[in-house]
Amino acid sequence: xxxxxxxxxxxxxxxxxxxxxxxxxxxxxxxxxxxxxxxxxxxxxxxxxxxxxxxxxxxxxxxxxxxxxxxxxxxxxxxxxxxxxxxxxxxxxxxxxxxxxxxxxxxxxxxxxxxxxxxxxxxxxxxxxxxxxxxxxxxxxxxxxxxxxxxxxxxxxxxxxxxxxxxxxxxxxxxxxxxxxxxxxxxxxxxxxxxxxxxxxxxxxxxxxxxxxxxxxxxxxxxxxxxxxxxxxxxxxxxxxxxxxxxxxxxxxxxxxxxxxxxxxxxxxxxxxxxxxxxxxxxxxxxxxxxxxxxxxxxxxxxxxxxxxxxxxxxxxxxxxxxxxxxxxxxxxxxxxxxxxxxxxxxxxxxxxxxxxxxxxxxxxxxxxxxxxxxxxxxxxxxxxxxxxxxxxxxxxxxxxxxxxxxxxxxxxxxxxxxxxxxxxxxxxxxxxxxxxxxxxxxxxxxxxxxxxxxxxxxxxxxxxx
Numbered sequence: 001x002x003x004x005x006x007x008x009x010x011x012x013x014x015x016x017x018x019x020x021x022x023x024x025x026x027x028x029x030x031x032x033x034x035x036x037x038x039x040x041x042x043x044x045x046x047x048x049x050x051x052x053x054x055x056x057x058x059x060x061x062x063x064x065x066x067x068x069x070x071x072x073x074x075x076x077x078x079x080x081x082x083x084x085x086x087x088x089x090x091x092x093x094x095x096x097x098x099x100x101x102x103x104x105x106x107x108x109x110x111x112x113x114x115x116x117x118x119x120x121x122x123x124x125x126x127x128x129x130x131x132x133x134x135x136x137x138x139x140x141x142x143x144x145x146x147x148x149x150x151x152x153x154x155x156x157x158x159x160x161x162x163x164x165x166x167x168x169x170x171x172x173x174x175x176x177x178x179x180x181x182x183x184x185x186x187x188x189x190x191x192x193x194x195x196x197x198x199x200x201x202x203x204x205x206x207x208x209x210x211x212x213x214x215x216x217x218x219x220x221x222x223x224x225x226x227x228x229x230x231x232x233x234x235x236x237x238x239x240x241x242x243x244x245x246x247x248x249x250x251x252x253x254x255x256x257x258x259x260x261x262x263x264x265x266x267x268x269x270x271x272x273x274x275x276x277x278x279x280x281x282x283x284x285x286x287x288x289x290x291x292x293x294x295x296x297x298x299x300x301x302x303x304x305x306x307x308x309x310x311x312x313x314x315x316x317x318x319x320x321x322x323x324x325x326x327x328x329x330x331x332x333x334x335x336x337x338x339x340x341x342x343x344x345x346x347x348x349x350x351x352x353x354x355x356x357x358x359x360x361x362x363x364x365x366x367x368x369x370x371x372x373x374x375x376x377x378x379x380x381x382x383x384x385x386x387x388x389x390x391x392x393x394x395x396x397x398x399x400x401x402x403x404x405x406x407x408x409x410x411x412x413x414x415x416x417x418x419x420x421x422x423x424x425x426x427x428x429x430x431x432x433x434x435x436x437x438x439x440x441x442x443x444x445x446x447x448x449x450x451x452x453x454x455x456x457x458x459x460x461x462x463x464x465x466x
Contacts, residue, residue, distance in 0.1 A: 002091055006391055008427050009184045009440060011059040011106065011250070011411055012050050017086035018098060021287070021371040022404045023312030026081060029305060031405040034084045038087060040095050046407050047096035050103055053414030054428045056439045057104035057135060059097065059230075059250075059400060060089035064113060065146025072349050080312025088120065097130040105437030106135035106230055106248075112162065113150045116172040117213055123213060124177065124219035132223025132435035132446060134162045137230040138245065140166050159376075163237045171246055174454035176225045177202040179462050180217035196220075204216070204459040209428025215459075228436050234262070242280070243269025245455055248440065250283040250400045252372045254351040259284050260394040269305070275451045281397040281440050284390065288372030289377045290416050293307055300396075301369065301377045308368035310361075316371060317363055373402050380416040388426060397440075 018034050020252035026034040035043030047058055066074045066084055089107040096105060105126075110121060112377045121134075123133055126134040140162040141147075147156055157165065165292050185200035204215035231246040233239060236432045249266055253259035262378075267277035291297040291303070355360055367377065376386050391395060403409020434440055435446040448454050 004324040005425060006397075007425070008387065008391055008421060009055045009281060009283070009399070010053075010055045010427070011400045012055055013044075013059045013061065013250070013285060013400040013402045014406060015061040015083060015086060016089045020083070021373060021402050021404070022304065022308070022369050023080050023082060023316060024048055024057050024307050024309030024368070025304065025405055028150070028307040028405055030408050032408070033406040034081075036407065040289050041093060042407070043092040043096050044099045046410060047100050047103055047105075049407065049411055049414055051100045052429065053105055053418040056398070056421075057106050057133075057436060059106040059135075059137070060108065062086065062089045062110075063106040063146070064110065064141065065149055074390050076311050076315040077319070080309040080315060080386075082315045084313050085283070092125065093126055093134065094129050097133060101437070102133075102431035102434075104133040104135060104228070105130060105136055106228065106436075108137040108139055110141040111166045111169045112139075112152070112157075112273075113146070116211060117176070120168075121175040121218045124217070124222050126166055127222035127224050128219070132437070133229055134224070134434055135228035135248070136230070138166065138170075139232070159175060159235070160237045163233070163241050166241065168210050169207070169392050170427045170454075171457045172204075172206050172211050172213050174226065174457040175206055175459045176213070176215060176217035176458075177221075177459075178448070178454050179459050180204055180215050181219075185223060186220055187243050193383035202459065203459045205461075206459065223435050224437055224446055226454055227298070228440065230387065239265060239269050240268060240273075242380045243271075243275070244273045246270075246280055247437070247448075247452075249267050249283045250282060250285060253284045253374070254346070254348045254372070256390055256393050258348075258351050259390065259396060263394050263396050265308065273453070276449070279449055282397055283398050283400045284394070285373045285400040286387075286390075287373040287375050287402045287404060288381055288383055288413055288417065289375070290412050292379065292416070294378045294382055301340075301375070301404075304369050310368060312366045313371070314360060315369040317367055319456070321411050368402055370402060380420040383417050384420045384424060384426070387421070388424070 014020050016037055018037055019031070025031045032042065050058055063083055063086065066077045078080070093105045094109065101147070102443050123134060125134050148154060180202050182200035186199050187194055187197050201216050204213060206213040228247050229245055230248045230250065231242040232250050233242050234251055243266065251262060253262055263282050266280050266282055271277050271278045289297050289301045291300050349363070352366070376383050387399065401413060419428060431439065433443045437446055438444070
């Protein structure tokens, strides 16, 4: 397939909370997330609508704790529903899977707060119940008060050490998923009264710096064995981790040029880990506002801006940045700050608009609708044109779609943009595979590719087999 005819993949990106990336939209009459996020019908109907639009997956983000990085910031986060309240994203998946046949479900699960033995069991269970349509977004977590809530103290582990620990974590789950059970362990031998052959179910006897896990894995092999693996690290250490483990990465790339550089970096990181460059699918986040005409879309965007919560947007930014914005004046220039903790975010602001002073007021204004996601506003034709430009110029594989309002923003995209992309041959018109990994990589690719490190992370029993 030529670059110009490359089809787009799509994930619907949201959270089991209110106004995921657009603070204040709970006040907008067209927004249903405030009530819907806690109702199973909301999630089932959303999954069915996205499947109607041939989306690859519904991607559920998650956090633990509140954005409480400076004095009184918790109050701001609670007041403006800054990803709070928030429910567990793993629980709606079974109901959504039951109501659909093809769409996949990705969710965030922290290596910091949950033991790898439990993580392996959870995702194997979900992979069984969805018949191979689940993905895991691997995160190391960064919110200090969540650390305390899980009994880990009030100080986060060093950034790079969190990734070192996560590397070992992955070795544990790989051994449980890929190497604890042989494929034909379930024999169902009625005559000899043997359901499972114990000689084909193995302990892993993992001993590491952070984890000691005997095994065996509690679950028999599922359709994918290992869920599709997502990661979003953009630091140097995070990039190495993604290059080794991830099959999908997503991020907030300010513009096409920044995205193009990141795509090259991720593909090179995979190659440096002994994998093929196309072993990673890359999904920039985008916020789309679409209507029948360009003007109607612009009017809808302006209407959404009238419901924003600037203080909520700044609480979200502060949580990501880890700085005390309360100590700054509203007109202080953030770009001129020398705080190392937020250089990545400051760089993104400069890329978005190098001429802007980027005061707190500027940040609040930009983040109010779609946070730091690029905004694409227009008719179906205009939106499709811009999405094609991103795909063709950056070689990314698709998009994490982040609507302003839910579920209407997703429905608008399915009803207006999807038919336009399908007409242009840039999006599938039907599903062909049966698992989420096949949605991304093609029919017959239900399992991890051969060069993935999971296949080299062998337990002692398998090493001794020669």
